[in-house]
Amino acid sequence: MKFVVKTENVEKTYMQGKIPVHALRGIDFSVEEGEYVAILGPSGSGKSTLLNLIGALDVPTKGKVFISGQDISELNSRKRAELRRTIGFVFQFYNLIPRISAFKNVELSLSVKNISRSERKKIVKKILTDVGLQDRMKHAPNELSGGQQQRVAIARALALDPTYLLMDEPTGNVDTKTRDMIMKLINQLNKEKGRTIIMITHDQFIAKDSDRIEYLVDGKLYHKPPKERIGYNTNSLKKQKLNDNKIIASEEKS
């Protein structure tokens, strides 16, 4: 069994002034190559905090985070930056750089990796075509729809050919039509391209295609939905799954 990322009894405590905020309280979590894992939890449960740790953006207060076998607490900031080049981030608010085109946004992650210009051009074209944006490459983010922007963000993450993709509420900011299209894209990336995906959401529906769902409540991780605590409605989930394919089919045509 090969873990791309693994945490051991991870705790993260923030200090808000003098008051400690225990955002994570002992998380044991691991993801294997090729898995599609969803982490579900309500607002403030520590989802982004966990994502920052398994994305090597931050280090835990206690416990260990291993990324590709390396303990990130033992790496200096330079080494951690290098490690991040093997991880694809997709954020809730797209986080594109507004003043440069879609093409350049995607290209940026490749320049960071010191990839040659000609090579970059080829990769960016291919990836933007893969996400269906071949005729939107020269547009600036503010000339793109929310769904298109999020696809650019996904393309940017994919350009690095990452070991795994981290997605923080990738559909949090779009309408349902766009949401379904992005969900389909994510599902394809996992099922067809074999991408390892860790997705964070507070919406059970978004997680429906995943291989495994972990539930994060109050800084602790559960394998089963702690129904009595937060009352997830699993019935609505099943209904939506049935309609899913139709929605995507109609979206593709438009």
Next chain:
Amino acid sequence: MKIFDILKYSGRSLKSQKWRSFLTILGVLIGIAAIVALTSLGNGFESTITGQLESGFATNTLIVSKKSGTFEQPDPLFNLYYENRSVFEGIDHIDLAMPVLQVTCNVSFGDDQINAFPVYGVDYNNYSYIFPSSFVAKEGGIPTNSSTTNYVVGSNIDQKVDLDDPIEITSIFGGVSHNDSVVAILEEIGGVSLGGGPTDNGIYLHANLIRYKFNIEIVSYFIVLLDDDADSTINSVSDAISTAFNDQVSVIASTAVLDTIQSAFGTIEVFLGGIAGISLIVAGIGIMNIMIVSLMERTREIGIIKALGMKNSSILLIFLCETIFIGLIGSLLGIGAGYLFASLFGRVLSGGAAGGGPTGGFGGGGVPGFGTISPIITLDMFGLAIFYGVLVSVIFGLYPAWRAARLEPVEALRYE
């Protein structure tokens, strides 16, 4: 990230805020332009002045005059006399020692008169020997016989008299008169008298005439011609002369006068440059200000590129490159603007002087006309201007760049 990509990234972010970048560059431009304008004008002015001084200038001369000491009290009874010529004969490296006499007179040129004007007594032959390029007649001829009673006059005096016209002088002390004609008018020298050389405002008679007719034996100064102009020779001869006259004389090398003037100009230039430098520092503060604003606006962006795996050092470079661009463009444009301004200003200055007619009049050697002042910009200055422009932008850009590089990725991404 490769340096080329860093440069492109920096350039793009400057371009995305055109007005802001332009105004920041303008700050540097003004600072550099002020420095370049002031120093190039100063250089031009200095070279005009020293150029004028150097025409009719001999580097291997000393002026020996009675000491007018302020620190040590000179002997009040001491004077230099014509026959003191012999004192110089025993000193090595002295080619010639020529006494210069002076008598203050009221001078009349037919209708026109100048009062209390110095008339010099020199040995015409020796004077042209020491100043072969400036004691030269443009009209008439300088007499070679030592009993001549005719005048030789500088080119400015030409405006009062023509060749062969008479001049009558009457000494203020003693009331002795002399009346004779002008036998030679000197070529225009264009400068002020330095090192005892002839001037455009000079009226000259033969030393013998001043001695015998006006009964003057006291010498204003000796012009000593050396057989070489090495500093060591100048120093040793100066010492020997001082000793020979019991330290009652001051010996000034003409090169020393020029050096003093040049170092005075140097000081003025440094002073002006310093004032202009302040505007460059203000520009630097402007850069820092704008980069801090830019840092705040781009905090989230910094978070994003850090999440993409960009190293702190690359982010530092991106910010520094932006300020270096500003400094470089600002200083290049500033050099051009400064030079342009200096040229215009130099033209106004010299135009004004030329319009003022013959300058200085005849009272005690007036200010010479400026001629034209063209600003001088050397390759050094060009390099230094760019160096300072970039240096200031790096210094003031370093702090914002360092802060950008140090941002915690998580904090930066949370920043609204």
